[in-house]
Amino acid sequence: MGMVKQKVYDAIVVGAGASGGWAAKELTEGGMQVCLLDAGETPRQKEWLIFKQDILRKLKYRGKVDQRSLSLQRQPIQSKTVAWEWNYENFVDDIDNPYTTPDNQPFIWLRSRQVGGRMIVKAHGRQLYRLSDYDFKAANLDGYGGNWPIIHQDLAPYYAHVERWVGVRGTIEGIPHLPDSVVLPHRVLSDGEELFKVAVESRWSDRRVIPGRFAPPPSTVPIAQKTGRLKLRSNSIASHIIVDSDTGKAKGVAVIDRYTHKSYEIYAKVVILCASSIESTRLLLNSTTRQHPNGLGNSSGVLGHYLMDHLNSIQVKGIIPNPESFARNQPTGGFYIPQFRNIRDRHPNFIRGYGIQGSAAREVPEDSDRVPFTMAAFGEMLPRFENYVTLDPDHKDAWGIPVAHISCAFSDNEVAMAQDQLQTLKEMAEATGFLVELESRTLAPPGIASHEVGTARMGNDPKTSVLNRFNQSWDIPNLFITDGSCFPSQGCQNPTLTIMALTVRACDYILDQSRKGNL
Structure with a gap:
């Protein structure tokens, strides 16, 4: 044969x-x-x-x-x-x-x-x-x-x-640094998110609050x-x-x-x-x-x-006071604020920038008087040669394959960006009248965002x-x-x-x- x-x-x-x-x-x-x-x-x-x-x-x-x-x-x-x-x-x-x-x-x-x-x-x-x-x-x-x-x-x-x-799903916005996608009709912002949008955009001309863009897998x-x-x-x-x-x-x-x-x-x-x-x-x-x-x-x-x-562990969470007029259980895709740092003006402490994802007054039970909001910043990490992946010759996985050795740390640029993220999240919440109950102030180790690239x-x-x-x-x-x-x-x-x-x-x-x- x-x-x-x-x-x-x-x-x-x-x-x-x-x-x-x-x-x-x-x-x-x-x-x-x-x-x-x-x-x-x-x-x-x-x-x-x-x-x-x-x-x-x-x-x-x-x-x-x-x-x-x-x-x-x-x-x-x-x-x-x-x-x-x-x-x-x-x-x-x-x-x-x-x-x-x-x-x-x-x-x-x-x-x-x-x-x-x-x-x-x-x-x-x-x-x-x-x-x-x-x-x-x-x-x-x-x-x-x-x-x-x-x-x-x-x-x-x-x-x-x-x-x-x-x-x-999303909206057409005409933002130069966030090109429009081909989108289906969007799910509107919730009442709390509309309140947030008006407060932020009326105070800061460089910040846009738009519906999140999302799709099923x-x-x-x-x-x-x-x-x-x-x-x-x-x-x-x-x-x-x-x-x-x-x-x-x-x-x-x-x-x-x-x-x-x-x-x-x-x-x-x-x-x-x-x-x-x-x-x-x-x-x-x-x-x-x-x-x-x-x-x-x-x-x-x-x-x-x-x-x-991405650095994304800087977050704020809290409640929206006096939500009696809000419609309840509004299914939205949340909101997104595209990058605004280092677009028009240069920030003195760091280069590149971050976007913000969040939600407000979404899917709140009818009998609840606690209407929550949350915001998290997603910041760009600089590409640096000293952040690397190699093989660890002394360790193998269950199938006998050498494992990855990962050496990665945030630079001073990311640390400075994180400080600005926290301040920005708090000032926007305050401008809207939202009450911040929880602050995540510390950068978590890289990897936690699940957006590893490069x-x-x-x-x-x-x-x-x-x-x-x-x-x-x-x-x-x-x-x-x-x-x-x-x-x-x-x-x-x-x-x-x-x-x-x-x-x-x-x-x-x-x-x-x-x-x-x-x-």
């Missing part, structure tokens, strides 16, 4: 979250045969776990193990996010999936492993905002770091494509499956990328089964990494070869560096970046990375919409180059 010939896919996509799902959809609809890998379960596979968890809660754990206490023992890191409380099964087991940090320099790495990624976890904000040329060309404005290799015009049609498909994987050209492999942990020693190109991905620990290999003509910023970088660093001794695609030496995460940056120069303007590796032409690791700088907007748009743009390029035989 002859040897069984190994199937070679047109593309392998690693990670089935927001970016990986879009890659699978766009490439299969473009005619490619795609293998989609994810380290977690499909929603159907996870249903029985969540069902069991819900039954235990309803029984109040009578005669059973307290699942919350057990999960807390296994998830000391993941339990630090508010979304964990009712979503234990959507986050990784920290004991099986460790990572290390320097002493006294924590990083809160929140990981949600399942097909659909973090966006399908309840309590995920699902806020979707475009970046503008104030973000893509930030270095031109303040002289710090470098610009992106693209501008808003390059990404605008892909933003629009994603926005139409997912159904973004994209259900892209089922659409890709309907093409008949997708092979979905869940519970498949990518350990390293396989490189052809003759051509120097990527030829596949080595995989470990999550439950059996059996190893196998999957081959393809193109490899697209969408595993999340730190996971994709960890995978590249673990894919060393003779030609790539410091990690795959790392001829520049910047792979793993410039890690960023470790495999795009650029125009292969000496200072990992990827070109189409998310293509400078060193490995058939290797692409479209998750948040490609960001050269962060902006203060939630990154998911930009990640999805970049993925669609890269897939457009992959399909074109594949048809031309260039990959």
Whole structure:
């Protein structure tokens, strides 16, 4: 009998979250045969776990193990996010999936492993905002770091494509530094939010209070499956990328089964990494070869560096006095205040800026006289070489793969920004007559925002970046990375919409180059 010939896919996509799902959809609809890998379960596979968890809660754990206490023992890191409380099964087991940090320099790495990624976890904000040329060309404005290799015009049609498909809710505002999205009819601001909007905009001409822009999580994987050209492999942990020693190109991905620990290999003509910023970088660093001794695609030496995460732990909460005239149970998407620092005038203490997300008088019970409000600032972290991810050679995860070592700290710029955030939140609450009952004054460790980006940056120069303007590796032409690791700088907007748009743009390029035989 002859040897069984190994199937070679047109593309392998690693990670089935927001970016990986879009890659699978766009490439299969473009005619490619795609293998989609994810380290977690499909929603159907996870249903029985969540069902069991819900039954235990309803029984109040009578005669059973307290699942919350057990999960807390296994998830000391993941339990630090508010979304964990009712979503234990959507986050990784920290004991099986460790990572290390320097002493006294924590990083809160929140990981949600399942097909659909973090966006399908309840309590995920699902806020979707475009970046503008104030973000893509930030270095031109303040002289710090470098610009992106693209501008808003390059990404605008892909933003629009994603926005139409997912159904973004919002309003058209005409704000230069927050480009308008293609939106469906918005859900209006609540009475409390309208009160806040009038008070803020009448006092500060540079501040706009607009309805939040949001959408349900994209259900892209089922659409890709309907093409008949997708092979979905869940519970498949990518350990390293396989490189052809003759051509120097990527030829596949080595995989470990999550439950059996059996190893196998999957081959393809193109490899697209969408595993999340730190996971994709960890995978590249673990894919060393003779030609790539410091990690795959790392001829520049910047792979793993410039890690960023939004600072968002500065918050205020309280109540709205005299709410008798407010309508109750008004379902809104909350409000958003786009960046206003360092747009018109330069702040003396820090560069870049922050946006503010909040809600007021939303979903208040009819019989309650306590009408709450909350506001949180999301600030941009500067890209700095000394914030990095590497491998820890002395520690491995449950599957024998070296773990990530994360060294990341806020700079003086972020500390100064946080001080301004707190003062600004309090002054706007006071101007509206809101009573602040709780202040979160201290910067939490980076990572807590779950907006980590930047470790495999795009650029125009292969000496200072990992990827070109189409998310293509400078060193490995058939290797692409479209998750948040490609960001050269962060902006203060939630990154998911930009990640999805970049993925669609890269897939457009992959399909074109594949048809031309260039990959």
